[in-house]
Amino acid sequence: MLDTVRWINSQDKIFPGAGKIVKILLPGKLRLIDQTALPEKFTYVETDDAGKIYDYIKRLVVRGAPAIGCAAGLGLAAVSQHSRAKKAADFICEIRRTADYLSSSRPTAVNLSWALNRVVAKVEKSAVKGENNVSELKLILLEEALEIVEEDIRMCKEIGRHGAKLIRNGMGILTHCNAGALATADYGTALSPIYTAHEKGLKVKVYSDETRPLLQGSRLTAWELKRSGVDVTTICDNMAAQVMREGRIDLVIVGADRIAANGDTANKIGTYGVAILARHHKIPFYVAAPYSTVDISLEDGSGIPIEERHGDEIRRGFGKLTAPPDVKVYNPAFDVTPNSLISGIITERGIIRKPFGKNIRTMLGAKLSS
Numbered sequence: 217m218l219d220t221v222r223w224i225n226s227q228d229k230i231f232p233g234a235g236k237i238v239k240i241l242l243p244g245k246l247r248l249i250d251q252t253a254l255p256e257k258f259t260y261v262e263t264d265d266a267g268k269i270y271d272y273i274k275r276l277v278v279r280g281a282p283a284i285g286c287a288a289g290l291g292l293a294a295v296s297q298h299s300r301a302k303k304a305a306d307f308i309c310e311i312r313r314t315a316d317y318l319s320s321s322r323p324t325a326v327n328l329s330w331a332l333n334r335v336v337a338k339v340e341k342s343a344v345k346g347e348n349n350v351s352e353l354k355l356i357l358l359e360e361a362l363e364i365v366e367e368d369i370r371m372c373k374e375i376g377r378h379g380a381k382l383i384r385n386g387m388g389i390l391t392h393c394n395a396g397a398l399a400t401a402d403y404g405t406a407l408s409p410i411y412t413a414h415e416k417g418l419k420v421k422v423y424s425d426e427t428r429p430l431l432q433g434s435r436l437t438a439w440e441l442k443r444s445g446v447d448v449t450t451i452c453d454n455m456a457a458q459v460m461r462e463g464r465i466d467l468v469i470v471g472a473d474r475i476a477a478n479g480d481t482a483n484k485i486g487t488y489g490v491a492i493l494a495r496h497h498k499i500p501f502y503v504a505a506p507y508s509t510v511d512i513s514l515e516d517g518s519g520i521p522i523e524e525r526h527g528d529e530i531r532r533g534f535g536k537l538t539a540p541p542d543v544k545v546y547n548p549a550f551d552v553t554p555n556s557l558i559s560g561i562i563t564e565r566g567i568i569r570k571p572f573g574k575n576i577r578t579m580l581g582a583k584l585s586s
Contacts, residue, residue: 217411217444218249219232220278220397220399220400221290222247223358224262225241226244231244232401241355243297244264244293244294245262246269246294248262248278248287251435252276255439263291263294264295264298266291266314270321279432280395280399281325281327281328281474281505282399282401282405282508283401284327284328284331285328285331286364286401288315288319288328288331289331289360290365291318292314292336292361293357293358293361296310296311296357297358299350303348303350304347304348304353308336308353311336311357312336315332315333322523324473324474324482324521324522324550326509327509331364335361335364336357338357365401368400368402369403371506372401372402372408376404376409376412377412378562378564379408379409379504380412380413380416382409382562383410385420386420387418387466388464388465388467389422389465389467390425391425391433392425392468393427393432393437393483393486393487394432394437395470396408396436396441398436399471405471406469406470406503407437408504409504420447421447422437422446422448423450423465424448424449425452425456425486427453428452429529430529453489456489460493466499468491468494468499468500468501471484471503471504472503472504474509474511474514475505475510475576476515476517477510477573477577478573479555479558479572479576480552481517481553481558481561482551483503483551484549484550485551487553491553491558494557501553501557501559503553503562504562505562506564507564517553522550523548523549523550524546524548524549527544530545530547561576563579565579
């Protein structure tokens with residue numbers, strides 16, 4: 217598939233996951249596909265600078281909740297290798313400050329803070345156990361970040377395996393935004409069942425919502441599906457109702473940036489509207505996401521922070537004036553779909569059905585105890 221988020225060492229060797237960790241991994245950098253350049257240009261950026269990593273996440277060079285988490289973990293490892301701290305306690309304070317800074321880049325995707333907290337906690341735990349060599353702690357941090365990448369690849373493949381059971385030959389499937397290989401370490405969440413079905417020889421026709429204002433559905437989803445040989449047609453967001461009424465859509469699968477404990481789901485702006493349309497047309501509406509996207513601390517979707525982005529994304533779409541330059545703009549990047557509109561949540565452990573609150577906790581309990 218695509219090496220969306222990877223670690224590249226000083227010898228230009230790319231590491232897709234943890235595996236057997238050796239010190240040849242350091243020094244190295246975070247490497248990302250520059251998604252702002254797609255589909256016009258396929259290029260990579262590499263960095264070990266905290267300011268650039270913050271900017272890449274904020275500016276959507278890397279986007280998609282799982283990919284952001286992977287990038288943040290590897291990014292923290294890249295920055296931390298330059299630490300001059302001599303004591304473990306000082307090193308931990310330093311990486312915590314950097315983690316807090318990176319975590320502030322985008323508030324909605326829970327995977328961002330989840331990954332950063334996980335790698336820092338690994339270092340803290342190692343130090344408590346007596347590992348006080350800062351050089352070793354740097355390697356431990358990187359190893360945990362690489363494990364997150366490797367784990368994400370495994371989970372996405374399992375999401376594909378479970379989700380493909382919903383797909384029949386000849387189905388029309390609507391997607392919104394991009395929840396494919398570009399939004400994860402590889403393979404994707406919402407697109408993973410489609411890729412799995414395609415590999416099995418099933419013929420499906422995907423309709424990718426354009427996804428305004430940044431067009432992730434047309435720029436990214438259509439690009440990666442065509443690259444993989446999947447039949448894809450791009451439509452504007454406001455065409456979804458008509459396409460559904462014409463009977464072209466049999467199934468909707470979307471991704472998620474945060475899922476509350478009751479199953480309310482935050483995803484790219486416009487998802488809520490798609491869910492309402494799917495309910496009206498009696499079309500199953502599924503969310504695909506790994507366990508790391510669940511925020512069990514939030515009782516329901518009302519507590520999910522919604523990022524509001526700069527108005528020029530609408531006033532000056534891709535650099536061209538598309539509205540009066542001084543018009544007021546409201547630009548929320550996400551909306552929340554209530555669990556009542558969701559048919560099921562496709563995870564790496566299977567499809568969660570209603571009652572979501574009970575079954576999400578059961579899934580998380582099994583995952584955390586394994």
